[in-house]
Amino acid sequence: MVGGGQLARMSSQAAIGLGLSLRVLSDRPEDSAALVAARTTTGPVDDLAALRAFAAECDVVTFDHELVPPAHLVALEAEGHVLRPGPRTQRFAQDKAHQRAVLGALGIPVPLNRLVGSVDELAMFGDELGWPVVLKAVTGGYDGRGVWVFDDPRNAAHLFASGREFLVETFLPLDRELAVLVARRPDGESVVYPVVESVQVDGMCREVIYPAPISSEVAEHARGLALNVAAAVDAVGVIACELFLVGEHVLLNEIAVRPHNSGHFTIEGCVTSQFENHIRAVLDWPLGVTTPTAPAAVMVNVVGGSTGADPVANLSAALAVPGAHIHLYGKEARPGRKLGHVTALGDDVTETRARARRAAEILTGEQLPL
Numbered sequence: 013m014v015g016g017g018q019l020a021r022m023s024s025q026a027a028i029g030l031g032l033s034l035r036v037l038s039d040r041p042e043d044s045a046a047l048v049a050a051r052t053t054t055g056p057v058d059d060l061a062a063l064r065a066f067a068a069e070c071d072v073v074t075f076d077h078e079l080v081p082p083a084h085l086v087a088l089e090a091e092g093h094v095l096r097p098g099p100r101t102q103r104f105a106q107d108k109a110h111q112r113a114v115l116g117a118l119g120i121p122v123p124l125n126r127l128v129g130s131v132d133e134l135a136m137f138g139d140e141l142g143w144p145v146v147l148k149a150v151t152g153g154y155d156g157r158g159v160w161v162f163d164d165p166r167n168a169a170h171l172f173a174s175g176r177e178f179l180v181e182t183f184l185p186l187d188r189e190l191a192v193l194v195a196r197r198p199d200g201e202s203v204v205y206p207v208v209e210s211v212q213v214d215g216m217c218r219e220v221i222y223p224a225p226i227s228s229e230v231a232e233h234a235r236g237l238a239l240n241v242a243a244a245v246d247a248v249g250v251i252a253c254e255l256f257l258v259g260e261h262v263l264l265n266e267i268a269v270r271p272h273n274s275g276h277f278t279i280e281g282c283v284t285s286q287f288e289n290h291i292r293a294v295l296d297w298p299l300g301v302t303t304p305t306a307p308a309a310v311m312v313n314v315v316g317g318s319t320g321a322d323p324v325a326n327l328s329a330a331l332a333v334p335g336a337h338i339h340l341y342g343k344e345a346r347p348g349r350k351l352g353h354v355t356a357l358g359d360d361v362t363e364t365r366a367r368a369r370r371a372a373e374i375l376t377g378e379q380l381p382l
């Protein structure tokens with residue numbers, strides 16, 4: 013797995029269960045997965061020589077992020093390395109304009125959008141379609157970094173000065189944000205996970221709630237949409253579809269072609285976790301069933317608080333919360349950084365959510381911002 017973050021760390025856990033030796037190429041020795049994976053190579057993921065040397069030791073190369081330069085992916089594949097997902101699939105997650113254009117043209121509902129390169133073009137879009145608008149960096153954004161809401165185009169002048177490319181889209185009155193994961197084998201065989209609600213704060217996922225409080229019709233529609241998207245991008249491994257619910261309409265926000273924060277609950281909350289199914293899928297092995305293990309599952313992220321306090325200091329106190337499954341990523345505590353997560357299972361979503369939140373609040377020593 014290229015990338016040494018918490019997704020690689022949790023993938024390593026799944027690989028251990030299967031008796032596999034998952035190698036990790038990580039940027040820095042202190043990365044979350046590098047701390048635990050026995051076979052870790054340290055090297056920059058934008059260095060083709062480092063990628064090539066790493067790939068030479070692997071049967072299949074997969075990814076914990078979307079940061080490998082597209083040209084390097086193409087080069088590695090041309091040299092015969094097996095990349096799953098491959099460059100064409102990864103491009104959808106690397107380039108928001110490509111994603112919107114191709115999936116929109118295939119009939120997947122997406123917000124109205126346009127590429128813009130100046131304050132004037134931004135103004136034209138907003139005047140035509142209404143303010144506020146959402147401006148997004150075409151490449152390189154994550155956790156809301158790379159997403160801005162503007163009601164006055166002049167406020168975006170500093171962004172255009174940077175020379176980056178931007179996509180502007182209509183600001184939708186979201187009723188909820190949903191997510192659906194699909195695991196897909198190279199031949200197209202797929203399994204789809206239950207629909208969850210993802211609660212975002214400042215553009216970052218903070219909580220994931222199963223079941224999503226939506227009708228069974230909307231849920232089935234969302235699952236069907238996610239399967240269509242997975243096929244359209246020729247996904248291999250796990251693909252996460254972040255969805256917007258506006259009234260009864262489901263729109264695609266964005267995809268990630270790897271395990272995803274909205275699927276951490278599957279470690280305890282589904283028969284087969286997203287991490288195990290990602291590994292099975294990229295190895296072209298039979299996929300595991302995705303049936304929920306409890307009527308309700310709630311995941312709460314442990315995000316570094318303003319004091320920079322390390323949640324490890326509060327671990328034993330948090331473990332006293334009954335049924336709180338605590339995952340800490342071994343990352344240095346910094347404000348706003350995802351340091352871990354808590355999952356609770358139960359019969360009732362309100363009670364389950366309260367328990368997961370309690371454990372997360374004990375860990376950070378701060379109240380959740382919602």
Ligand SMILES: Nc1ncnc2c1ncn2[C@@H]1O[C@H](COP(=O)(O)OP(=O)(O)OP(=O)(O)O)[C@@H](O)[C@H]1O
Binds near residue numbers: 148156186212254265
């Ligand atoms: N068109 C829109 N209308 C309303 N809200 C939006 C729109 N686009 C994005 N948002 C809000 O901003 C959040 C972040 O947007 P997006 O998922 O595109 O960015 P990201 O930084 O790539 O996300 P991630 O945190 O998943 O890496 C969304 O989850 C949503 O809350």
Ligand SMILES: [Mg+2]
Binds near residue numbers: 254265
């Ligand atoms: Mg997102």
